[in-house]
Amino acid sequence: MNKNLLVLGGIASVILTIILGLNLRKSKKTALTVGIVQTISHPALDAARNSAIARLKELLKNEVSVVVQNAEGSILTAQNIATSYHNNSRIDAIITIGTLATQAVANIEKEKPIIYCAVTDPKSLGLVHDKTNACGMTDAAETKSAISLIKSLMPSIKNVAILYNQSEPNSASAVQEIDQSISESSLNSIHISVNNEAEINAATNIAVQKADLVVVPTDNTVACVLQSVAKICLKNKKPLLVCYDTELYPGILAYVGGVNYSMSGSLAGEISVKLLKKLQKPSDILIIKPDTQKIVMNKKAVELLGINIPENLKIKVEIKD
CATH class of the missing domain: 3.40.50.2300 (Response regulator)
Structure with a gap:
């Protein structure tokens, strides 16, 4: 049973790598490429993703290519996507949407900037420190x-x-x-x-x-x-x-x-541009909380x-x- 799972996991990783490569080759060669990893399909997370893409396109015009993958709630799929993005030299930054996606990417990616949104407790994931390569928005609610x-x-x-x-x-x-x-x-x-x-x-x-x-x-x-x-x-x-x-x-x-997920996604796109243009570092931003x-x-x-x-x-x- 465990061997079958390992084989299936390996096959999934290879397929994701191929798909990612095809997506990048199909896109027009651009100066920057941002990978997006979404935890699962859900209206709030979909809104964050769409707004992040729109903001990236608005700020960078034709200078950016965006690759989107969805883990659909699977830890294994999220890990495979994270590995694909990490190994692909054309991915310059990674936007993660939801805790599962953020955790998977942060566990393997220690150099490329990670911009997260819809994460309840970034501190528990070990993302908040002075040498971090991750920053973004929390959706923690005061109950x-x-x-x-x-x-x-x-x-x-x-x-x-x-x-x-x-x-x-x-x-x-x-x-x-x-x-x-x-x-x-x-x-x-x-x-x-x-x-x-x-x-x-x-x-x-x-x-x-x-x-x-x-x-x-x-x-x-x-x-x-x-x-x-x-x-x-x-x-x-x-x-x-x-x-x-x-x-x-x-x-x-x-x-x-x-917590406005559309605004969180838009802000993730905006922060991505600042980090890619070296205007700020993730440690300058760390966590952004809802205003009210x-x-x-x-x-x-x-x-x-x-x-x-x-x-x-x-x-x-x-x-x-």
Whole structure:
């Protein structure tokens, strides 16, 4: 079994290298080439990728070629893409989107500049130091105020379930922060972890049985099926708090907003140009955090759950239909 996996991994690496080479040969020879590695297909990460490409093209015109690869949630694929980019001398810089992609690239690439976005905890990946070749944007959300607010609106809440993929490094750090926020609000934390998308519906059903509030951190696995999670919470009339900007699917009570993934991608493109032109070093930039964060509440969910928002608290939230 292990031998088969190694063979398949080797074949995948060769195929990625060939595809990358073909993509580069097809493109018109340019002064600079930027490789993009995306963790998985998801509207927020797609927005970051598209904005990064648009900004690169805007600033460098025809002087840049962009090669895009998507790991689709596979660690092995992300590692193979990272190896291909590292070994290709025509790749001048690498933009990584999401923690898995960033971790894979940072583990092997120590010279070319790495510009990351949608990474929850860059410090835990060892990217923040004075000799680093990586810098970028974090999408970490501040959850304390949101959990405190929901508790004040729903005093009967005692137990809070956190739904996440335990193998995602970004989720691990986010869960720690959420645990602290829950504890500071004198609530009980329940961890409901999954290994893949197929387990999420069953895990959500467990969460709504055990808890009074369900919280989803910045987790790529859960994000891909968030609408299904919201449906289960809606059916069981349990509030759902999402710790990143998202569409307000029926069943989501609120999300912690402030991270604009399109802007993060655009900024990644802009930073790439500065690094490629030697105007700055990664250690000059390190981590860029969201300027402001807000709590956005779903009007329909508020009404369904019978929540009354006092006038003095309305200034702390944005209510959307």
